[in-house]
Amino acid sequence: MSPVANYRSTTDHAELDRVLASAAGAAGAWAAGGADARAVALEGVADALEAGAGELVPVAARESSLPQGRLESELTRTVFQLRLFAEVLRDGRYLDVRIDHADPDWPMGAPRPDLRRYLQPIGPVLVFAASNFPFAFSVAGGDSASALAAGNPVVVKAHPGHPELSRLTGDIVSEALRRAEAPAGVFSVVYGQEAGVAAVQDRRIKAAGFTGSITGGRALFDLAHGRPEPIPFYGEMGSNNPVFVTLAAAQARAQEIAEGFIESFTLGAGQFCTKPGTLFVPAGSGMVEAIKQAGLGGVHGMLNRRIAEGFLSAAGDLRNHPEVEVLLSGPDSPDGPGPVVLATTAEAMLADPTALQSEVFGPASLVVEYHDLDQAVQVAGTYAGQLTAGIFGQDDCPVQDLLAVLTQIAGRVIWNQWPTGVSVTYAQHHGGPYPATTAVTSTSVGTAAINRFLRPVAYQNLPQHLLPAELQDENPLGLPQMIDGQ
Amino acid sequence: MSPVANYRSTTDHAELDRVLASAAGAAGAWAAGGADARAVALEGVADALEAGAGELVPVAARESSLPQGRLESELTRTVFQLRLFAEVLRDGRYLDVRIDHADPDWPMGAPRPDLRRYLQPIGPVLVFAASNFPFAFSVAGGDSASALAAGNPVVVKAHPGHPELSRLTGDIVSEALRRAEAPAGVFSVVYGQEAGVAAVQDRRIKAAGFTGSITGGRALFDLAHGRPEPIPFYGEMGSNNPVFVTLAAAQARAQEIAEGFIESFTLGAGQFCTKPGTLFVPAGSGMVEAIKQAGLGGVHGMLNRRIAEGFLSAAGDLRNHPEVEVLLSGPDSPDGPGPVVLATTAEAMLADPTALQSEVFGPASLVVEYHDLDQAVQVAGTYAGQLTAGIFGQDDCPVQDLLAVLTQIAGRVIWNQWPTGVSVTYAQHHGGPYPATTAVTSTSVGTAAINRFLRPVAYQNLPQHLLPAELQDENPLGLPQMIDGQ
Numbered sequence: 001m002s003p004v005a006n007y008r009s010t011t012d013h014a015e016l017d018r019v020l021a022s023a024a025g026a027a028g029a030w031a032a033g034g035a036d037a038r039a040v041a042l043e044g045v046a047d048a049l050e051a052g053a054g055e056l057v058p059v060a061a062r063e064s065s066l067p068q069g070r071l072e073s074e075l076t077r078t079v080f081q082l083r084l085f086a087e088v089l090r091d092g093r094y095l096d097v098r099i100d101h102a103d104p105d106w107p108m109g110a111p112r113p114d115l116r117r118y119l120q121p122i123g124p125v126l127v128f129a130a131s132n133f134p135f136a137f138s139v140a141g142g143d144s145a146s147a148l149a150a151g152n153p154v155v156v157k158a159h160p161g162h163p164e165l166s167r168l169t170g171d172i173v174s175e176a177l178r179r180a181e182a183p184a185g186v187f188s189v190v191y192g193q194e195a196g197v198a199a200v201q202d203r204r205i206k207a208a209g210f211t212g213s214i215t216g217g218r219a220l221f222d223l224a225h226g227r228p229e230p231i232p233f234y235g236e237m238g239s240n241n242p243v244f245v246t247l248a249a250a251q252a253r254a255q256e257i258a259e260g261f262i263e264s265f266t267l268g269a270g271q272f273c274t275k276p277g278t279l280f281v282p283a284g285s286g287m288v289e290a291i292k293q294a295g296l297g298g299v300h301g302m303l304n305r306r307i308a309e310g311f312l313s314a315a316g317d318l319r320n321h322p323e324v325e326v327l328l329s330g331p332d333s334p335d336g337p338g339p340v341v342l343a344t345t346a347e348a349m350l351a352d353p354t355a356l357q358s359e360v361f362g363p364a365s366l367v368v369e370y371h372d373l374d375q376a377v378q379v380a381g382t383y384a385g386q387l388t389a390g391i392f393g394q395d396d397c398p399v400q401d402l403l404a405v406l407t408q409i410a411g412r413v414i415w416n417q418w419p420t421g422v423s424v425t426y427a428q429h430h431g432g433p434y435p436a437t438t439a440v441t442s443t444s445v446g447t448a449a450i451n452r453f454l455r456p457v458a459y460q461n462l463p464q465h466l467l468p469a470e471l472q473d474e475n476p477l478g479l480p481q482m483i484d485g486q
Numbered sequence: 487m488s489p490v491a492n493y494r495s496t497t498d499h500a501e502l503d504r505v506l507a508s509a510a511g512a513a514g515a516w517a518a519g520g521a522d523a524r525a526v527a528l529e530g531v532a533d534a535l536e537a538g539a540g541e542l543v544p545v546a547a548r549e550s551s552l553p554q555g556r557l558e559s560e561l562t563r564t565v566f567q568l569r570l571f572a573e574v575l576r577d578g579r580y581l582d583v584r585i586d587h588a589d590p591d592w593p594m595g596a597p598r599p600d601l602r603r604y605l606q607p608i609g610p611v612l613v614f615a616a617s618n619f620p621f622a623f624s625v626a627g628g629d630s631a632s633a634l635a636a637g638n639p640v641v642v643k644a645h646p647g648h649p650e651l652s653r654l655t656g657d658i659v660s661e662a663l664r665r666a667e668a669p670a671g672v673f674s675v676v677y678g679q680e681a682g683v684a685a686v687q688d689r690r691i692k693a694a695g696f697t698g699s700i701t702g703g704r705a706l707f708d709l710a711h712g713r714p715e716p717i718p719f720y721g722e723m724g725s726n727n728p729v730f731v732t733l734a735a736a737q738a739r740a741q742e743i744a745e746g747f748i749e750s751f752t753l754g755a756g757q758f759c760t761k762p763g764t765l766f767v768p769a770g771s772g773m774v775e776a777i778k779q780a781g782l783g784g785v786h787g788m789l790n791r792r793i794a795e796g797f798l799s800a801a802g803d804l805r806n807h808p809e810v811e812v813l814l815s816g817p818d819s820p821d822g823p824g825p826v827v828l829a830t831t832a833e834a835m836l837a838d839p840t841a842l843q844s845e846v847f848g849p850a851s852l853v854v855e856y857h858d859l860d861q862a863v864q865v866a867g868t869y870a871g872q873l874t875a876g877i878f879g880q881d882d883c884p885v886q887d888l889l890a891v892l893t894q895i896a897g898r899v900i901w902n903q904w905p906t907g908v909s910v911t912y913a914q915h916h917g918g919p920y921p922a923t924t925a926v927t928s929t930s931v932g933t934a935a936i937n938r939f940l941r942p943v944a945y946q947n948l949p950q951h952l953l954p955a956e957l958q959d960e961n962p963l964g965l966p967q968m969i970d971g972q
Contacts (some may be wrong), residue, residue, distance in 0.1 A: 028890070076595035083593075087971075096934075098913035108910050109562035112902060117934075120893070124924065208928075225711040228919045229870070232927060278971065337613040352853055374892075384715070395949055403952060404514070407606070414946040416597060424594050425604040426971045427584035429944035435716045439609065440692075440941045441718060447971075448582075448603075448942065455926045457893055458915035460900040463881055466889060485577075485912040485933075 006429060010192025016199060022185025023153035024204040029152040029183040031121045035095075035477075041180035042149060046082040048167070049075065049140060049177035056168060060134045063162040064357040065301035065335055069270065071135065078135040081142055081424045087147035088447045092479040094454075095119050097470055099483045102461075114461050116471040118167040119454035122232075123206030126199050128220065130211035131161035131303050132271040138162065139169040139189055143209035143234075144426075144444055153186045155205070157196035161304045166191070200224050200233075209444065209451055210235040211273070213361075214435045221438045232433035234452050235438035236430065238359040239387035240277035241419045244376050244402060246393040249416075252286035257392050258290035261365070264418035266330075266339045267297040270363035271307070274388055274419040277359060280346070280376055283369040288327065291367060296328045299363045301335025308336050311362030315340060319364065321349035321355055327367055339363035346370035348378045353382040373402060380405040384438070385433025390414035398478030411436060411443070496678025502685060509610040509639035509672025515669040516605045517637040521581075521963075525572035528635060532568040533606040534662035535561065535626060535655070546620045549648040553785035553820055554756065557621065564621040567628055567910045571635035574933045578965040580940075581605050581637075585969045588947075594607045600947050602957040605940035608718070609635030609692030612685050614706065616697035617647040617789050618757040625649065625655040625675055627879040628910075628931055629695035629720075630765035636939035637664060639672045642689070643682035648890045652677070686710050686719075691820035693939055695930065696721040697759070699847075700921045707924045719923035720938050722916065724845040725873035726763035727905045730862055730888060732879040734903075743878050744776035747851070749850055750904035752816075752825045755785040756849035758794070759875055760905040763845060766832070769855040774813065777827060777853060786850045787821025794822050799849030801826060804852065807841055809834035813853055825849035832856035832865045851892055860889060866891040870928070871919025876900035897922060897929075 011019070030038070049056070053075055060071045088094050098120045106112035125147035137143070139156050147154045158166035170189035179188050190199065199207050199467040200223050208224055219233035224233035245257055251479050265276050281287035318324055319342055328341040346368055349356045356366065370376045374413040380389070380402060389410035393399050406413050411432030422430055424448060428446030431437045437444070442452045459467060469476050497505070516524070535542070539561055546557045546811055552586040557937050574644050583604045592598035611633035616623040623629070624722045625642050633640045644652035654674035676685065686694050686709050694710055694717060696703050703721035710719035731743055751762050767773035804810055814827040832854055842852065854863045866875070866888060873897035879885050892899050897918030907917055914932030917923045923930070928938045945953060955962050 006970040073595045080594040091971075097935075100911045100913040106909065106911070108566040109559045110907060110909065112909050112911055115909065115911055115913040117915050117932075221716070222711075225708075225716075230707070230711075230924060232925070347854060367537045395951075399952070411942065412944040413948070415952065417947045421596060423592065423596065423598050423601065425586045425592070425598055425601050426968060427586040427601040427944060429603045431942065433941075438716060439718070441938070443942060446603075448584075452927070455919075456897065456915040456917065456929060458898040458913060460898060461903045462899070462901045465881075466901065468883070482912060483572075 006065065011190040011195040013198070013411050016195050019155055019188045019190055020124070020202050020204045023155050023188060025289055026153045026183040026185035027121065027123055030186045035089040035092065038149060038151060039089040041177055041435065042082045042086045042145065044180045045140065045173050045176040046079040048172050050079050052172050054163065059165045059168055059452060060162060063165050064134050064303050066134070066268065066376065067300055074133060076366055077387060077424060078140055081136070082140070082145050084424060084447060084452065085145050085412065088450055089149055092477065094450050095479060097479050097481040099471060099481055101484055115458055116467065117456055117458040118468070118470045120457050122453050124153045124204055125453055126205045126208040127154055127156045127157040128208065128210040128212060129156055131159045131307065132268070134162045136166050137211045139166050140173050142449060146449040147209065147453045148455045149185070150450050153354055155165040155199060156189045157199065157397060158189050158191050163191065170473055197223065201227055203229060205267055207232045208234065208409050209452070211444065212237065214238040217351060217438060222245060232452065233438055234442055234444060235439065236273065236444045237435050238434065239273050239436045240357055240359050240383070241386060241388045242278040242280060242380065242383060242389070243273055243276045243390040243392065243419070244280040244380070245282065245287055246391065246397045246399065247285055248394040248397050249392045250282050250287045252394060254286045254290035255294070258287065258294040261291065262294050262296060264420045265365040266296070266299050266363050267420050269302050271303055271361060276390070276419055278357070278366045279367055280368045280370050280379070283371055288343065288369065289369060292328060295337050295380065296330030296341065298331045299336070299339050300332045301333060302337070302362060307361065311360065311364070312395045314358070315362065315364040316361040318342055318360055318364065323352070324366070337362070341365055342367070343367045346375050349379055350382065357383060365459050373398065377401045377405055380409065383409045385436040386410040387414045387430060387432045387436045388414055388419040390417070390419055392416055409433065490616070496560060497676040497681040502676055502681050504579055505674040505676055506610070506643055506685065506688050506690045509674060511642050511920050512669040512671035513607065514637045516639055516672045521575040521578065524635060525575040527663055528568045528572045528631065530666045531626065531659050531662040532565040534658050534836070536565050542651065545654055546648060547650045548622050549651050549903060550789050552620070552754065553786055560619060560621045561615055564626055568626070568631050570910060570933060571631050571936065574936055575635055580936050580962065580963060581956055583965050583967040585957060585967055587970055595795060601944055602953065603695060603942055604942040604954070604956050606943050608939050608941045610639045610641060610690055611939055612691045612694040613640055613642045613700060614682060614694065614696040614701065615642055615645040615652065617645045618754070620651050621647045623697045625652050626659050628935060633695065633939045634673070634936040636936050638939050641685060642675045644675050644677050649677065659958055683709065687713055689715060691717065693718045694720065695938070697930065698723065698839045700724040703924060714908050718929060718938065719924055720928055722759065722930045723921050725759050725918065725924065726843055726845050726869070727806060727872060727874045728764040728766060728866065728869060729762045729876040729878065730866070731768065731773055732764040732877065732883040732885065733768040733771055735775045735878045735882040736768050736882050738880060739782070740772050740776035744773065744780040746904055747777065747858070748782060750847050750906045752782070752850040753786050753906050755788050755822065756790055756825065757847060757880045758906050760908060762851060762876070762905055763915065764843070764854055766854045766856050766865070769857055774829065774855065778814060782816030782825050782827065784817045784819045785822070785825050787819060788823070788848060791846065797846065798823055799848070800846040801848065801850040802845070804828055804846055804850065809838070810852070822850070826849055827853060829853045831891040832861050835865055835959050836868065859884065863887045863891055869895045872896040872900045873916060873918045873922045874905040876903070876905055878902055921945065
C-alpha cells in the first residue's frame with residue numbers, strides 16, 4: 001500500500017502560472033486546427049499509451065495495489081475511449097450545426113435573419129484525476145479525452161495516490177501530442193492540492209472535471225462557482241447504487257444473485273463509484289441465507305492508507321449502528337482490510353436514512369430486508385441522487401412503480417445486471433442527481449461527455465467567406481447540418 | 487411610469503409551500519402525459535393568449551409604459567415561441583434518443599450491455615420574470631415555454647414591475663392548461679422577493695431560469711449553488727454588445743450606419759439586454775459627424791421609476807468620466823429621461839475598461855474612436871462576456887482577427903445588422919460567457935433552450951415491456967433514434 005503523500009514534488013505558483021499561460025496560449029491553435037487533426041492526435045496518444053503498457057502497468061500496480069490484469073484492461077478501456085472520441089470528431093454530429101436561412105415571412109412577426117450556430121471549445125479545462133482508476137479516470141482518462149477532443153487545452157491535477165504514474169502518463173501524452181504537431185501547452189500535469197485549488201480559481205481555466213469524494217468535489221465546486229467569473233464544474237462524486245431483488249427473482253435464483261452481488265461489491269476491493277452499496281432483499285425469501293452460503297474471500301489491498309483508514313472508519317460507523325448486524329466478513333489480507341456484508345431492515349432505514357444510506361468507499365455492502373414492493377418503493381424514494389440503481393427481477397414482476405422512483409433518483413437504471421463496469425458507449429450515461437454529480441444535465445462517460453466542454457456560438461448575417469467552414473452553405477467538411485429546422 | 491412596488495400582494499410562506507408542493511406533485515403526471523399532449527397544451531396556451539390580447543395589451547401598456555404596437559408584436563412573439571416548442575415536441579429530436587444494442591465484441595475490452603438513453607424532465611422549474619419584456623420574458627415567456635415543453639411544472643416569480651399583467655397572464659395560462667387537462671399545480675405565479683429567494687432554495691425546485699440584472703442574477707445564482715443540493719441556474723444578465731464599424735464601411739455608408747445605430751440603441755428606450763452599448767468607429771472617418779447629423783429625438787418613458795433612476799445614475803457616472811464627452815442628447819419626455827450619445831477614445835477604454843464597458847440600462851450609448859484594426863482587436867479583447875458583438879464592414883475588410891476575438895467574448899456575432907430584435911429560431915443562441923449569462927453552455931432563446939431543463943437517464947438491459955416507449959425497438963412514437971452510434 002502506497003502512502004498517500006508519496007509525490008516527489010508539487011507545482012509551485014510560478015510553474016502553475018507558466019502552465020496556465022501556455023494552456024491559454026494554446027487554445028486558439030488547438031481549436032483552429034480542426035476536428036480531423038484532433039482525431040489523429042488522440043489516436044496518436046492512444047497508440048503511445050498502448051505501446052507504453054509494459055512500462056505503465058507495473059508502475060500503476062506498485063502505486064495503486066491494483067492487480068495487473070485489472071490495470072491492463074483499464075488501460076485498454078482508456079485507449080479505447082480516446083479512439084472513440086476520435087470517431088466522434090470525424091462523425092461531426094457533436095457540433096450540433098444548425099443553419100437558419102433568412103426568412104422574411106417568419107411567423108414570429110419579424111423577418112428571420114440568417115443565423116448559424118455550432119458548438120465551439122469552451123477554453124482550457126482543468127481535470128482533477130481520481131485515485132481509483134489510475135488510467136481511465138486519471139491523467140489520460142475520460143475527462144482529458146473529452147476535453148481535448150472538444151478542442152480545449154487540458155491541465156490535469158494529478159492524484160497524489162499515483163504520482164509516478166501520473167508523470168509517466170503525462171510525458172507519454174505530451175510527447176504523442178507533440179509528434180501530432182499539437183500546440184505546446186495543450187496538455188500539462190500539475191501536482192499538489194494547492195495547485196489544484198489555485199487553478200480552479202484562475203481566470204484562464206474555463207471549466208473543470210472532477211472524480212472523487214463528495215467532500216472534495218463540493219469544496220472545489222464551491223470555489224468554481226464562487227469565482228468572479230463562475231465556470232462549469234462537472235463533479236462525479238459519491239453513490240450508493242441501491243439494488244432491489246424482487247421476491248420472484250429471489251425464489252428463482254437466489255444463489256446466482258448472491259454470488260453476483262459478492263463479486264460486484266468486492267471487485268477492485270469495493271473501490272468503485274458504482275459499487276452496489278445496498279442490496280434490498282425480500283424478508284424471508286432465502287436471499288440472506290444464500291448470501292451467507294456464498295461466503296466472502298479476501299480482497300486485494302486498497303489504493304492507499306488514507307483510503308483504507310477512511311473505509312475502516314465508515315464501515316465501523318455503519319457496523320456500530322444499533323440496527324445493523326454483521327452478516328458476513330472476509331479475512332484481512334496483509335495488504336488491507338477484509339470485506340464485510342452488513343444487514344439491516346427497511347424499517348430501520350426509513351427511520352434513519354442518512355446514516356444507513358451513506359457511501360462506504362471500499363469492500364462493504366449493506367443487505368436490507370424489505371416486506372413488499374410498496375415498502376421497497378417507499379424506501380427507494382428516500383435516496384438522494386445516485387449514479388445507478390438496479391432491480392433483479394423476473395419479466396412479469398410488477399416493478400413499474402419501483403422503476404419510476406429509481407429513474408427519479410438515478411442516472412442509470414439497470415435490470416438483472418450489476419452496476420460495476422461502466423461501458424463506454426454512445427448511449428451511456430454516467431451521472432445523476434446531486435450528490436452523485438454536481439451537474440445533473442451531463443455525463444462523464446460515453447460520447448455525450450464531449451458536450452460538457454463546448455459552448456454554442458451563433459453567427460448572424462455573415463458572408464460565406466467569413467463563416468467558419470462548419471457553417472458554410474457549401475459544407476466543405478461534409479458535416480451533418482440541421483437546415484431550417486430539418 | 488408605474489412605481490416599482492405597485493403589486494397588491496405578496497406570496498406568503500404558507501401559500502408558497504402549497505404552490506411548491508403542488509408543482510412537485512404535478513411533475514410525474516405532466517412528464518408521463520407525453521410530448522404530444524404537452525404540444526397540444528402549449529398550443530392551447532398560445533391560442534388563449536392570442537385571444538386575450540385585447541385585455542392583456544392595455545394592462546401591459548399601463549404597467550410598463552411600453553407602446554401598444556411594441557407590446558402587440560411582443561405578444562405575437564410570445565405566442566409564436568409557445569407554438570415553436572410544440573413543434574419541437576412533435577419533432578422529437580430534442581430527446582436525443584440513443585440505443586446501443588448489446589455487443590459481446592465491443593472493443594473496449596468488455597462486452598457492451600444493452601444501453602438506452604434519452605432526456606427526461608429535470609423537475610419543477612422556477613422562472614424569474616424580467617421587467618423589460620412583460621410578455622416574451624415574463625409569466626408566459628421563453629423560460630416558461632421551454633420548461634413546460636420539456637415536461638416540467640413551472641413556478642414563475644412575477645416581476646414587480648407588472649403585477650396586474652402577471653396575474654392576468656397567469657390566470658389565462660392556468661385556465662388553458664386546465665382545459666388541456668394538464669395536472670393541477672403544473673403552473674403557478676408567485677409574488678414578492680421573499681418568495682423568490684425562498685423558492686430558489688427549496689428542495690422541490692430542480693432548476694431556475696432568470697432574466698435581469700447582474701446583481702440580482704448573481705445573488706440568486708449564489709443561492710442556487712449554495713443549496714445542500716445545488717441546482718442549475720440559468721441567468722441571462724447584462725451585456726454591452728459592442729459593435730465595430732470598419733473604415734471601409736464608414737466611408738461607404740456612414741449615414742445609414744449612424745441612423746441604424748440611433749434607432750437600435752433607443753429602441754424600447756434602450757431597455758434591451760441586446761442594446762448596442764458601445765459603437766467603435768474609426769477616428770477621422772466621418773462616423774462621429776454622421777451620428778451628430780442624424781440627431782436624437784425623444785424616447786418613450788422607462789419601465790418604472792427604479793429603472794429610470796438607475797439609468798440616470800449609471801449614465802451620469804459614465805458622462806462624468808474624465809475621458810468622456812457628450813456627443814448628442816435628446817429631449818426628456820414627460821414620461822422619462824431623454825437619450826444620450828457619449829464619446830470617448832479606444833486609448834481611454836484600454837486605460838479604464840471596467841468603467842467604460844459597464845452596462846447602462848436605458849437610452850445611452852458610447853461612441854469610441856479607434857485608430858486601426860489592430861487597436862480594435864486589442865480593445866475587443868478586454869471585454870468580459872457579452873450576449874452579442876457585431877461588425878459593420880464591407881465584404882473585403884480584413885476582419886478575421888476581430889471576428890476571432892468577438893467569437894471568444896460573445897454568444898452571437900453579427901455582421902451588418904443591429905443586435906436588438908432577437909429572433910426565435912432553431913439556430914439562435916442567446917447566451918455568452920459570464921456575466922452575459924451564468925451558464926455559457928446554454929441558451930435562453932431558440933429551440934435549443936429546451937435542453938436546459940432536461941436530464942439524461944440511461945437504462946441498462948431492460949426488457950422491452952419495461953422500457954419507456956421512447957426507447958423501445960418498435961419505436962411506437964416514431965422518434966428519431968441514434969442506434970449503435972448511427
